[in-house]
Amino acid sequence: MLVYFLVACDRLEEKREKKLRQSLPELQAALQAYAEANTANDVTLINACDSEDCADWELGISQPVTKNIHLNYPVDLFNGLAKQYGIDCEVGSIENGEREPVSYFGAHEGKGEAFLIAEYLEL
Known part of the structure; x- marks a missing residue:
C-alpha cells in the first residue's frame, strides 16, 4: 500500500x-533529508x-508500507515536526x-499513533 503524509x-x-x-x-x-535517507524504502x-x-x-512524503511497523518512522518524523513547528x-x-x-494529527489535532493509523489504513 502506498501511503502519504x-x-x-x-x-x-x-497566525x-x-x-x-x-x-x-x-x-x-x-522532509528532503528524510526522503534522501530512506531512498531504499522508496x-x-x-x-x-x-x-x-x-x-x-x-x-x-509518500512511501509504500506493508506492515504497521513501517509507519513508525514517518509518524515519529511528523510528530516531531508538529511539536517543533506547530503544524498538523x-x-x-x-x-x-x-x-x-484517513487521519489527521499534530500540534492541534493531537499526537499521531502509528498503530491507530495502521488500523485506519486497514494494514
Whole structure:
C-alpha cells in the first residue's frame, strides 16, 4: 500500500499560516533529508509549494508500507515536526494516483499513533 503524509496547509487561521510560511524552508529541508535517507524504502518527497496561496501547497512524503511497523518512522518524523513547528498533518493512502485521507494529527489535532493509523489504513 502506498501511503502519504502531508503538512496541513489549507483552512489555516492567519497566525498559523504566517508561522507555516516562516517555517517552510526548515520543513522542506527536514522532509528532503528524510526522503534522501530512506531512498531504499522508496520514500518520495512531495514538494509543491510554488503558489502564493499556501492552501494550494502540498508538502510531505509518500512511501509504500506493508506492515504497521513501517509507519513508525514517518509518524515519529511528523510528530516531531508538529511539536517543533506547530503544524498538523494529514495521512492517508494513494490508489490510482488519488489520495484518500484517513487521519489527521499534530500540534492541534493531537499526537499521531502509528498503530491507530495502521488500523485506519486497514494494514
